[in-house]
Each structure stands twice: as structure tokens, then as C-alpha cells.
Amino acid sequence: xxxxxxxxxxxxxxxxxxxxxxxxxxxxxxxxxxxxxxxxxxxxxxxxxxxxxxxxxxxxxxxxxxxxxxxxxxxxxxxxxxxxxxxxxxxxxxxxxxxxxxxxxxxxxxxxxxxxxxxxxxxxxxxxxxxxxxxxxxxxxxxxxxxxxxxxxxxxxxxxxxxxxxxxxxxxxxxxxxxxxxxxxxxxxxxxxxxxxxxxxxxxxxxxxxxxxxxxxxxxxxxxxxxxxxxxxxxxxxxxxxxxxxxxxxxxxxxxxxxxxxxxxxxxxxxxxxxxxxxxxxxxxxxxxxxxxxxxxxxxxxxxxxxxxxxxxxxxxxxxxxxxxxxxxxxxxxxxxxxxxxxxxxxxxxxxxxxxxxxxxxxxxxxxxxxxxxxx
Amino acid sequence: xxxxxxxxxxxxxxxxxxxxxxxxxxxxxxxxxxxxxxxxxxxxxxxxxxxxxxxxxxxxxxxxxxxxxxxxxxxxxxxxxxxxxxxxxxxxxxxxxxxxxxxxxxxxxxxxxxxxxxxxxxxxxxxxxxxxxxxxxxxxxxxxxxxxxxxxxxxxxxxxxxxxxxxxxxxxxxxxxxxxxxxxxxxxxxxxxxxxxxxxxxxxxxxxxxxxxxxxxxxxxxxxxxxxxxxxxxxxxxxxxxxxxxxxxxxxxxxxxxxx
Numbered sequence: 001x002x003x004x005x006x007x008x009x010x011x012x013x014x015x016x017x018x019x020x021x022x023x024x025x026x027x028x029x030x031x032x033x034x035x036x037x038x039x040x041x042x043x044x045x046x047x048x049x050x051x052x053x054x055x056x057x058x059x060x061x062x063x064x065x066x067x068x069x070x071x072x073x074x075x076x077x078x079x080x081x082x083x084x085x086x087x088x089x090x091x092x093x094x095x096x097x098x099x100x101x102x103x104x105x106x107x108x109x110x111x112x113x114x115x116x117x118x119x120x121x122x123x124x125x126x127x128x129x130x131x132x133x134x135x136x137x138x139x140x141x142x143x144x145x146x147x148x149x150x151x152x153x154x155x156x157x158x159x160x161x162x163x164x165x166x167x168x169x170x171x172x173x174x175x176x177x178x179x180x181x182x183x184x185x186x187x188x189x190x191x192x193x194x195x196x197x198x199x200x201x202x203x204x205x206x207x208x209x210x211x212x213x214x215x216x217x218x219x220x221x222x223x224x225x226x227x228x229x230x231x232x233x234x235x236x237x238x239x240x241x242x243x244x245x246x247x248x249x250x251x252x253x254x255x256x257x258x259x260x261x262x263x264x265x266x267x268x269x270x271x272x273x274x275x276x277x278x279x280x281x282x283x284x285x286x287x288x289x290x291x292x293x294x295x296x297x298x299x300x301x302x303x304x305x306x307x308x309x310x311x312x313x314x315x316x317x318x319x320x321x322x323x324x325x326x327x328x329x330x331x332x333x334x335x336x337x338x339x340x341x342x343x344x345x346x347x348x349x350x351x352x353x354x355x356x357x358x359x360x361x362x363x364x365x366x367x368x369x370x371x372x373x374x375x376x
Numbered sequence: 377x378x379x380x381x382x383x384x385x386x387x388x389x390x391x392x393x394x395x396x397x398x399x400x401x402x403x404x405x406x407x408x409x410x411x412x413x414x415x416x417x418x419x420x421x422x423x424x425x426x427x428x429x430x431x432x433x434x435x436x437x438x439x440x441x442x443x444x445x446x447x448x449x450x451x452x453x454x455x456x457x458x459x460x461x462x463x464x465x466x467x468x469x470x471x472x473x474x475x476x477x478x479x480x481x482x483x484x485x486x487x488x489x490x491x492x493x494x495x496x497x498x499x500x501x502x503x504x505x506x507x508x509x510x511x512x513x514x515x516x517x518x519x520x521x522x523x524x525x526x527x528x529x530x531x532x533x534x535x536x537x538x539x540x541x542x543x544x545x546x547x548x549x550x551x552x553x554x555x556x557x558x559x560x561x562x563x564x565x566x567x568x569x570x571x572x573x574x575x576x577x578x579x580x581x582x583x584x585x586x587x588x589x590x591x592x593x594x595x596x597x598x599x600x601x602x603x604x605x606x607x608x609x610x611x612x613x614x615x616x617x618x619x620x621x622x623x624x625x626x627x628x629x630x631x632x633x634x635x636x
Contacts, residue, residue: 030581032554055602057559074554084550261595263567264542268549279538284410284529295550300542301592315595350545350557350567351602 001220002193002204003212006067009180009191010041013113015206021111021148024080026073031059033073035080038113045070052158052343055352066184068114071158072342076119076271077112081143082126084295088278091289106139111148114180117169118342120151122271124175128334129274148199151176155184155223157230160343162356165235168340170227178203181220192220235356236363237327237337243366244328244359251373252362253316259351262315264297266345266353267322272338275303298322327359384433384532387419389453391439391446392473392501396518397464398422398438403521411525414532430456434531437510440466440473440501447498447507454508459531462504463524465517465620469589472517474501474623478635501623514539515570517587517620523572541592543567544584547575556583563603563616568594568626589621596630610634 004012016023017039025038028045038044050059050070059070092099115123127144130137154161154170163169172179177200181192192212195201267273277296282289296303299318304311312318330338339355346354365373388398402423404411411417418428435457441447454460465471476484477500485492504510514527523539530537540546544566548555553575557564564583566575570591577584590596600613608616617631 030554030559032559034552034554055558056561057555059559074559075549075552079552084552259595259598261543261567261598262593263545265545265549265555265567268546280535281526281538282529282533282535284407284414284525284532286414286533295546297542297546300540300546302540302542315593348555348558350555350564351598 001212001217002209003216004191004193004209006041006065006189006191008207008209009067011207012203013038013041015203016111016148019203021109023111023113024077025113026068026070028059032057033059033070035073035075035077035112041067044068044114049156050158052160052347053352054160054346054354055349057347064184065189066155066182068152068180068182069155069184071154071156071161072116072118072344074344074348075269076122076342076344077110077115078122078126078271080110080112081123081147082130082137082140082274086139086293088291088293090291093287093289103139106143106146108143109146109148110143111150113150114152115149116152116154116342117172118163118166118340119271120149120172120175121166121168121340122342123149125272125334125336125338125340126274128336148177148203149175150178150180151196153179153181153220153224154227155182157227157232158343159232160346160354161231161341162233162235162343163341164228164231165233165237165356166337166339166341167237170231171224176200181223183216183219183223185219190216192216233343233356235341235359239367240359240363241328241331243363244324247362247366248320250320250362250365252358252365253320254314255373256319256353256358257314257316259353260299260315260319261351262299262318263350264299265348265350266355267297267299268295269344269348271340271342271344272326273297277302298325323355323359323362326355383414383416385418385428385431386415386528387430387432387435387453387457388417388422389419389435389437389439390422391437391450391467391504392442393439393464393466393471395422395438397467397516398436400463400519400521400524401436404525407525411528415528431458432456433458434528435460437462437467437504438464440470440503441498441507442473442501443497445496450504450507459511460504460508461512461514461527461531462510463514463519465515465587465589466501467504468513468515468624469503469621469627470501470623472620472622475618476501477623478618478631503623512537515572515588520572520574540571542571543591544569544571544573544575544578544588547571547573548578551575551579553578556581557602557606561606563606563608563612565599565616568596568599585619586617586627587620589624590626594626596626597633600630600634 027036130140151172176196179194275296301310326338527537556562562583565586566584569586570588613634617627
């Protein structure tokens with residue numbers, strides 16, 4: 001384990017840019033932490049901290065010089081590896097035939113700075129879906145393969161964090177190239193730096209970073225313990241799958257539907273949601289056509305539109321689909337939960353619907369074998 | 377694919393409106409010449425005096441029905457049009473002038489006109505679809521010119537227009553626009569409003585005021601309750617839903633609940 005100063009982190013970011021990486025990190029935009037391209041360490045949210053509650057997000061500027069003193073921002077890195085709007089192919093009409101023009105392989109190389117344990121877990125889930133399944137997403141696979149991941153151990157938790165329940169954090173344990181732990185103690189500000197891959201090793205070898213001593217290494221575990229102790233939200237995942245699969249007729253669905261706006265925010269901010277739709281366009285002169293892929297949401301009526309109408313008309317049935325997929329059928333499909341406990345769906349729900357509360361309610365009802373909400 | 381010999385004829389009609397949506401067609405600029413290559417603009421008084429007689433393949437109708445004369449005229453237009461597409465908030469929901477529907481129009485005419493007896497107007501401003509069958513409705517105040525081109529292109533090419541009727545939130549999130557309601561506590565109509573503007577207002581850090589009207593199956597009740605949580609008064613909520621689409625079913629019903 002190495003220890004580096006903020007100035008050395010600045011050098012590290014520059015080093016990545018020299019190597020041709022597009023450096024993506026947390027930035028402050030309109031009062032929120034947003035992953036975006038950074039050119040310099042000063043683009044990072046220095047001294048910014050966040051507070052999150054169901055349907056509520058605020059940031060504040062503090063006197064601290066800490067860079068990563070927030071939990072998770074508006075969206076994960078999903079939008080870089082799996083863009084929200086993506087052309088799949090275009091076609092040209094020539095005299096006698098249609099000529100399909102495939103896209104070039106993506107050439108950009110991203111270095112993601114500041115990603116958290118829950119986000120790495122989401123990345124792993126996307127790897128399973130896009131790179132290891134029968135139907136590969138070659139663009140995702142290329143982009144992901146060419147990317148570098150510089151993770152950060154969370155130094156605080158917020159009201160909507162429940163990574164400990166999903167067993168995904170707060171400690172970053174694997175799948176990173178480099179790992180930072182920010183220590184800001186006794187007026188000393190530094191980062192502990194660990195290497196997790198050959199790619200990471202290769203980059204660090206260019207620098208002359210000094211080794212961390214034992215007392216510094218201990219600080220890492222203190223940070224993780226402190227963060228863990230701040231996590232208040234809890235979801236008992238044992239038996240969730242069974243309860244959900246038995247609760248197709250639960251009164252909870254209609255109850256949620258009274259509040260749920262079916263706006264799709266939760267699915268858009270979810271780091272694992274991967275549903276998309278395709279739209280076909282023709283130009284005015286009828287010479288060419290395009291197929292565009294866009295992020296979609298299971299909350300829209302069109303999502304299940306088949307000849308004659310939508311399958312999931314009621315909002316309750318759409319919420320049920322989402323929640324059951326996340327916590328039950330995802331396991332059958334991909335072998336894990338579809339939730340990493342980042343809490344974004346709770347924070348960014350305009351009316352603050354809490355997945356952990358609703359899941360717990362459903363589980364209790366199914367265990368009580370009752371359909372009366374009053375009995376809870 | 378070679379263009380068909382017969383160029384579809386397009387007509388543009390105006391009812392009670394500000395002309396902004398018609399202007400979107402002229403505003404196409406770069407694409408306007410291409411449009412005229414594939415369709416013949418046969419009747420568009422705002423653009424040209426050269427008016428050709430009907431029937432027309434596509435009619436674009438702007439504005440709402442506010443006078444007895446217009447209520448008759450729209451039927452004549454329908455009879456001359458193979459496909460009739462209404463454009464903008466006035467034509468699809470009655471427009472801002474539908475605020476009269478919640479008041480007494482006679483009271484207004486007495487206030488405004490020196491000789492109100494010459495004014496022949498209906499008590500209600502109503503969308504075109506209340507009077508005739510409409511093939512397609514394009515929302516917005518004003519409409520988005522790219523959506524207009526998309527609709528024309530789709531009808532000419534016999535395909536479905538890519539005009540989703542989902543929430544504005546989806547456009548915000550695809551664009552990585554931070555939610556102004558969650559991060560600033562601003563009352564945003566985005567979660568109940570029809571997409572299509574590319575999240576214009578939230579992109580400029582302002583809440584959506586619903587100029588595209590209600591999205592598919594909007595839960596206005598829940599959003600209004602959330603507005604109360606954010607500190608809005610009942611009167612604020614009435615005003616929030618009484619904008620350019622005040623007379624659309626969902627927005628009207630919600631505003632009436634809070635008016636009581």
C-alpha cells in the first residue's frame with residue numbers, strides 16, 4: 001500500500017491523461033455530484049458533502065479540503081459504458097439494395113476516478129449481462145475492457161445507503177485497478193493507494209510513491225468502520241426472493257401505485273437497470289435510415305406494448321415487475337440480486353418511495369399470510 | 377429508394393393560437409428545402425399566398441376552437457384531409473385561452489371590449505379532438521421542430537413516429553440533467569408531463585411547467601401531494617396545473633380538486 005498527497009493525485013490524473021485516458025470523475029454541477037470529464041484535480045468536488053433522504057438530495061460546501069466526502073452522485077458510470085442514446089447502425093438505399101453501415105468500434109479509453117464499492121458491483125452485474133451472456137454487447141465490452149477503474153472507499157454514508165445489506169460495500173474489495181482511501185485527520189490530508197490489477201501496477205510504476213506505514217494503513221480500516229457504523233438502512237435479504245414470488249397479489253402493489261408516479265426515474269438512475277428500446281428513423285428524402293438504441297424503463301406503458309395494448313397497465317403491476325426483477329427473478333436470470341444498495345432509486349424518486357421499506361412490507365405480509373395492510 | 381412521383385400535399389390551418397407552432401415549420405430552415413422536395417406545401421397562408429385547392433394528404437392544424445364559426449370550419453377541413461394532425465397545446469388541449477373555461481367569458485368580454493355585443497365567442501376553448509376525429513396529436517407549446525419533421529417523415533414513409541408519451545424525467549435522466557425537484561425542492565411537473573422537449577426547462581435549472589400536457593396515465597394526485605410537502609399552497613397547485621394545458625383532462629381534474 002502506498003500513500004500519496006493531493007499533489008501526487010494531481011500528477012496521477014495528469015499521468016492518465018498523458019496515456020490517452022479520458023479522465024471521468026465526480027464534479028459539482030447545479031448543486032449535485034455528477035460524473036463528468038475532469039481536466040484537473042480542481043474539477044473534483046473539494047470540500048463538498050451531500051445529504052440524502054428519500055426524495056431529497058442536497059450538497060453543501062464545507063471548510064474541509066476532502067475530495068470524496070460524499071456518497072454517490074446523481075448517476076453511476078453506466079452512461080459512459082452503456083450510453084443512454086446510441087446509434088446501432090445506419091442503412092443507405094442504393095439503386096437496388098439496402099446497404100447496412102455498421103459503426104466503428106468505440107475508441108475512447110475512460111479512466112473512472114472515485115467510483116464506489118456499490119458501483120463496481122453494478123459494473124460486475126453489467127459484465128454478466130453484456131459480456132458474458134449469449135448475446136454480447138460488443139460496444140460495452142470494448143469500452144469496459146479499455147477502461148481503468150480508480151475506486152474510492154466511502155468515507156461517509158448517507159440515509160439511503162444500504163450496501164451492507166446487499167453485501168456490496170462500503171469497502172472496495174475487488175475489481176478495481178487502483179483504490180484510494182482518503183484520510184483527512186489531524187490536519188494531514190493524504191490518500192492510501194492500493195493496486196488491484198496489472199493495468200494499475202503499470203501506471204503506478206511510473207511514479208515514485210512512498211509506501212504507507214502501519215499506522216497509516218490502520219487509518220483505512222478506521223475509515224471503513226466509521227462508514228459502516230453510519231449506515232442506518234437495512235434490508236433483510238434472506239427470504240426476499242421467496243416472499244416476492246409468492247406476492248403477486250399483494251395489496252402492497254396497489255398501495256404503492258397510489259404514490260408511484262411511474263415516471264421512470266428509479267430505473268434511469270439505477271446502476272444496474274439495462275433495459276433499452278430501439279427507434280427506427282428514416283430521413284425525409286428516403287435515402288437512409290437509422291436504428292437508435294435508448295435507455296427504456298419498465299414503468300412506461302409502451303414497454304409492454306404488444307399488438308392491441310400494454311400487458312402491464314396498472315402502475316402497481318409495473319412496480320411489481322421492477323421490484324420482483326431486482327430482488328427475485330434477477331437471481332434466476334443472472335445469479336445475483338439486481339440491486340447493489342446504492343440508494344439512488346430512493347433519493348431520486350420525486351415522491352421518495354423506499355425500496356427497502358416496500359420490500360420489507362411485502363415480506364412481512366407474505367410471512368403473516370395475510371392480505372391486510374392494517375395488520376402490519 | 378426513388379421518391380414517389382406523386383408528392384403528398386400539405387396544408388397548414390390556424391385556429392385560436394399564437395402562430396408559434398406554424399412558425400416551427402418555417403423555423404425548420406435547414407430541413408425546409410428537403411421538406412418541400414418530398415411534400416408539396418399546398419396551403420400555408422403564413423408562408424405563401426399561392427394556395428391550392430384541396431383535398432390534402434396531410435393537414436396540420438394549429439389552435440383551439442373558440443368561436444361558432446371555427447367550430448364549423450374545422451369540419452370542412454376534416455372533409456378535405458386524408459390525415460389530420462393537430463399541433464401544439466392549443467389544438468391538443470385548448471391552450472392557455474382555455475383558462476376562460478374556468479371563468480365566465482362574458483365577464484371577460486365586458487372588461488376588454490368597448491362593444492362586447494360584436495363579439496361572437498364560445499364559453500369554452502376546446503381542443504380539435506372534441507370536434508372531429510384526429511389522426512395524430514403533436515404536443516408542446518410550442519411544438520419541437522424536430523418532432524414535427526419526425527411526424528411528417530413518418531407519415532410520408534408510412535411508419536410509426538418516434539414520439540414517446542413517457543415522462544419528461546426520462547429525458548432529463550438520459551441527458552444527465554439533475555432533478556430540480558429532488559435537489560432543490562422546486563415544484564416540477566416533469567413526472568406527469570409528456571416528453572418531447574428534450575427536458576428544456578430542467579436543462580436550464582428550472583422546473584417543468586407542463587407545456588407538453590399530461591403524459592400517459594399521469595399520477596397528478598401523488599405529485600400534487602408532494603407539492604404540498606414542498607410547501608406549496610392549494611392556490612399554488614391550482615396555478616401549477618392551469619398553464620398551457622389547463623383544460624387537458626388530467627390537469628383540469630387535479631386543479632379542480634385544489635380549487636374547492
